[in-house]
Amino acid sequence: GVRLEEHLRERGLNVVRRTNLTTDSEVPDADHHILTGGATSTTSTSGWMVAALGRLQTMLTRAGEGRCTVTGVCLGAQMIAEASCPGSVRRGSSIEVGFAEILWSGPTAEQSIVVPAFHYEEIMPACIRTAGGTVRASNQHSSVQAFDIGPRVRGVQFHPELTPTDVQQLIAAHRDTIRAHGGSVADAEDSVTRLEALWSRQLFD
Secondary structure, three states, rough: HHHOOOOOOOOOOOOOOOHOOOOOOOOOOOOOEEEEOOOOOOOOOOOOOHHHHHHHHHHHHHHHHHOOOEEEEEEHHHHHHHHHOOOOEEEEEEEEEOOOOOOOOEOEEEOOOEEEEEEEEEOHHHHHHOOOEEEEOOOOOOOOHHHHHOOOOEOOOOOOOOHHHHHHHHHHHHHOOOOOOOOOOOHHHHHHHHHHHHOOOOOOO
């Protein structure tokens, strides 16, 4: 969440951080809600996730009324999918980590882009469609890399806020997690080296 906050502040937005959506009992009346990545599964029935999904429902209702936007990054996207259609998220066959190529479907054409990735749970496309949404990006690893549900709710499985240096540090700090979820640290490191030239600093925008 640190990089997301930095990017938003750089663009002149006033940012108020809420930890795990449990800092306050009431949902702030904000123009934009950004849900960050994290390590908790959306299917967790202990800890903060159940209450957080309840507060997210309030955000989604307000978005449907045209009062705000809701954007999810990685776990945040999974939370939006789960709140919109319970059962949307499942354990993936393996982790996707490093730099990944995805196919983005724009208004007029499809475009291949390179994105930073670190996720081991997947969103099922049928659930996005059930919720009235549209899958906007995918690749061979993940059939839902980005989606929107109406004009004010969107989610991305990848991390548009991270730089190549951030991704390298992420890989180094989570070697055990990568191996535990069927990934290769060497392959993740190689993906950054191999694809960095195709990554755009404008990805967040």
